[in-house]
Amino acid sequence: MHTDAVAMHMSDGLVNGPTALLFGAAAVAALAVAxxxxxxxxxxxxxxxxxxxxxxxxxxxxxNFPILPGASGHLLGGALVAILVGPWVGMISIAIVLVVQSLLFADGGITALGTNITNMAVxxxxxxxxxxRSLRRLAVRSRAGLVGVAFVAALVNTVVASLGFVLQYAVGGAGxxxxxxxxxxxxxxxxxxGIGEGVITAATVGAVAATRPDLVHLLRGTAIPLARRTDAPEATR
Known part of the structure; x- marks a missing residue:
């Protein structure tokens, strides 16, 4: 197993054909729902x-940012897109990124596209x-709460996505x-x-919330957008 797989992009031949087809079908089904x-x-x-x-x-x-000698990581973006544009649009966004990377930049194998979409986009x-969503009550209290939720969500999604990689390898690993x-x-x-993912996600979500909290999908339906809390007393007059 090459260390470039640590960045989550699975290469061709890392799992066998039936496994690639299985998770390719799963990815297609999930994206159809999305x-x-x-x-x-x-x-x-x-x-x-x-x-x-x-x-x-x-x-x-x-x-890529270095993690250990011979190993590096990059933003996966799962929590970031989910918080900003919602899970369904977010799944499509990450899938588009992965397809372009695979076809134009050979970043992730073509036969492994289904497994990569399953892990990162789904x-x-x-x-x-x-x-x-489970921490939304904390996120709507303050911008610091939102930033903290974004960090935790990004950290957890990165680790769980890596478990998807491990599951696929367990089913049909050929590496x-x-x-x-x-x-x-x-x-x-x-x-x-995931720590690096969390920092980038928190900083990005915080920057958007500072200027246009109405565009943060996670905050939809809240009574008072974060940036407008100071206007609340005037609005009640």
Missing amino acids: VLRARADLDDRTAPMAGLVTAFVFAVQMI IGVLVGWAVA GAALGTVFALMVGLHVLI
Whole structure:
């Protein structure tokens, strides 16, 4: 198993053909659901935001940060897109990034595209959203609370997404490494990668909330957007 797999992008040949087909079908099914559900989240205001988030994740994923000698990580973006544009649009955004990276930049194998989409676009986004949504009461109290929730969601989604990688390798690994080695390498290093993921996610979500909290999907339906709390007394006059 090569250390470049630590960045989560699975390469061709790391799992056998039936496993790649299985998770490819799972990815297609999940994205079909996401396309149907995303329609309710997209309008003239949120559609441009989705495009910006997709472009941002694509750009930041091209930047690796060192973790250990011979190992590096990059933003996965699951919690980031889920918090900003919702889980369904977020799944589509990450999937688009992964398809472009695979086809144009050979970052992640073509036959492994289904496994990569499952890990980062499906598991990563849904877990990030589940964590953020469960902590929403904390997130709406203050900008610091929102930033903290974003950090935790990003850290957890990164580690759980790495477990998806381990599961796929357990089902049909063809890389020649022992499953225990893969588990220790992926989970151990992704705890560290998750810290970097959390910092980037928290900083980005905090920056958006500071200027346009109405564009943060996680805050939809709250009584008073964060940046407008100071206006609340005037609004009640």
